[in-house]
Amino acid sequence: MSLAESGTIPRMIGRIIGGLFRGRPRVIEGTAALEEGTARRVEIGDTLAGSGVELILCRVDGKISALDARCPHEGGRIIPGPLVEGRFALCPLHNYRFEPATGRAQGVACRKARTYRVRESADACEVWL
Ligand code: FES
Numbered sequence: 001m002s003l004a005e006s007g008t009i010p011r012m013i014g015r016i017i018g019g020l021f022r023g024r025p026r027v028i029e030g031t032a033a034l035e036e037g038t039a040r041r042v043e044i045g046d047t048l049a050g051s052g053v054e055l056i057l058c059r060v061d062g063k064i065s066a067l068d069a070r071c072p073h074e075g076g077r078i079i080p081g082p083l084v085e086g087r088f089a090l091c092p093l094h095n096y097r098f099e100p101a102t103g104r105a106q107g108v109a110c111r112k113a114r115t116y117r118v119r120e121s122a123d124a125c126e127v128w129l
Pocket residue numbers: 071072073074075076077091092093094095096
């Protein structure tokens with residue numbers, strides 16, 4: 001099997017391209033539609049090639065926060081939709097809940113979910129990866 005067939009070359013290219021944008025904010029449009037107490041899934045870059053990131057944008061108390069969708073417990077996926085009690089993002093694998101602004105798990109001993117800096121303006125937000 002060649003490197004191209006194994007997916008090694010596309011992954012390498014994806015990482016190189018991803019590296020070019022590291023440290024620069026990515027713009028996500030349409031965030032004004034994200035309702036209070038809900039979460040939306042966003043993919044930035046090519047997540048299949050390993051150069052992208054899957055985010056969960058949450059709105060709590062009017063403010064948008066960005067969590068990495070990978071659960072820090074055992075690698076489940078934090079889901080979009082209504083937040084638990086309107087405040088906590090949920091990983092359905094073991095029902096752990098995470099505070100969107102800080103990534104802290106609620107009521108369990110677990111590492112924080114990764115969070116990203118966000119700045120919202122009008123109908124878009126910038127996220128620093
Ligand atoms: S993997 Fe997410 S709660 Fe266990």
